[in-house]
Amino acid sequence: MAVTTGDTRIPFIAGNWKMNLDHLQSIAFVQKLAWTLRDANHDFGDVEVAVFPPFTDLRSVQTLVTADDLQIRFGGQDLSAHDSGAYTGEISGAFLAALDAAYVIIGHSERRQYHGETDELISEKVAAAHRHGIVPVICVGETAEDLEEHGPSAVPVAQLRTALEGAVRGQEIVVAYEPVWAIGSGQAATSAQAQQVCAALRELLVEVLGDEAAAATRILYGGSVKAANIAGFLKEPDVDGALVGGASLQLEEFASIVRFKSHVGTL
Numbered sequence: 082m083a084v085t086t087g088d089t090r091i092p093f094i095a096g097n098w099k100m101n102l103d104h105l106q107s108i109a110f111v112q113k114l115a116w117t118l119r120d121a122n123h124d125f126g127d128v129e130v131a132v133f134p135p136f137t138d139l140r141s142v143q144t145l146v147t148a149d150d151l152q153i154r155f156g157g158q159d160l161s162a163h164d165s166g167a168y169t170g171e172i173s174g175a176f177l178a179a180l181d182a183a184y185v186i187i188g189h190s191e192r193r194q195y196h197g198e199t200d201e202l203i204s205e206k207v208a209a210a211h212r213h214g215i216v217p218v219i220c221v222g223e224t225a226e227d228l229e230e231h232g233p234s235a236v237p238v239a240q241l242r243t244a245l246e247g248a249v250r251g252q253e254i255v256v257a258y259e260p261v262w263a264i265g266s267g268q269a270a271t272s273a274q275a276q277q278v279c280a281a282l283r284e285l286l287v288e289v290l291g292d293e294a295a296a297a298t299r300i301l302y303g304g305s306v307k308a309a310n311i312a313g314f315l316k317e318p319d320v321d322g323a324l325v326g327g328a329s330l331q332l333e334e335f336a337s338i339v340r341f342k343s344h345v346g347t348l
C-alpha cells in the first residue's frame with residue numbers, strides 16, 4: 082500500500098489493543114469497525130487504519146479480513162529478535178508474515194518498562210521485522226523524569242538513533258512518538274509539544290536515512306489520543322497519525338478518531 086500520495090504522507094491511525102479482547106471478541110470488534118467505517122464512507126486510501134490485537138487473535142483477524150476483503154490492516158504488538166529455535170514464548174517475524182501482518186509494534190514503553198527491553202534489543206527487533214518484510218512501528222518517548230532532566234527531544238531522538246541501526250535502508254518504517262507520561266494518563270501532550278519532538282525525529286531521519294526517506298516516513302503521536310484531540314495533532318506538519326491505546330477499544334470513539342478529517346473546523 083502506498084504511504085504517500087504525491088508529496089503528502091497518508092495519515093495512519095493505529096489501534097494498540099494491548100492485552101485486551103480474545104479471538105472471538107476480536108472478530109466482533111473488527112467486523113463492527115468495518116461496518117461503521119463503511120457506513121461513514123471511509124476512504125482507506127485517504128486515512129489508513131490498522132489494529133494490533135494480541136497474538137492469539139491474529140489468525141482470526143486475518144481470516145475475517147481476507148474473507149470479507151476488508152481494508153483494515155493489522156499487525157503484532159511485538160516480535161522476537163530471533164527467527165526460530167529454543168526461545169520459549171517468543172513469536173517469530175516469520176509467523177507474523179505468514180499471517181499477512183503488515184506491521185509490528187516494536188519498543189512500546191510497556192515492553193521497555195516491564196520486560197526490560199533495551200535500545201539494542203529494539204534495534205535487533207527492527208532488523209527482524211525487516212528480514213520478514215514487516216513494517217516496524219518503532220516506539221520512542223521520554224518519561225516525566227527524562228523530560229525534566231533532558232528536555233523533550235533528547236531521549237526519543239537517542240532511542241530512535243539506536244533503533245535505526247537495525248533498519249534496512251529502503252525498507253519502510255513507521256515511528257511512534259509516545260511520551261510515557263501521556264500514555265494511559267488522560268493527559269495528552271499538546272499538539273505543539275508533539276510537533277516539536279516529531280520535527281526533531283524527522284531531522285534525525287534526514288541525517289540517517291536521507292531527505293527522500295525522511296519525507297516519506299510517517300511519524301505518529303501516541304498518548305491519551307481521543308476523538309476530541311486527534312484533529313489538533315494531525316494539523317501539525319510532522320505528525321502523520323496516531324498510535325491509540327485505550328480509545329482503540331471503544332468502537333465509536335476509534336471510528337471517530339479515524340474520521341478526524343470530519344472534525345476539522347470544529348477545533
Ligand code: PEP
Nearest residue numbers: 264265303304305326327
Ligand atoms: C499506547 O499505549 O500506545 C497508548 C498511546 O495508550 P493510550 O492511548 O491509552 O494513552
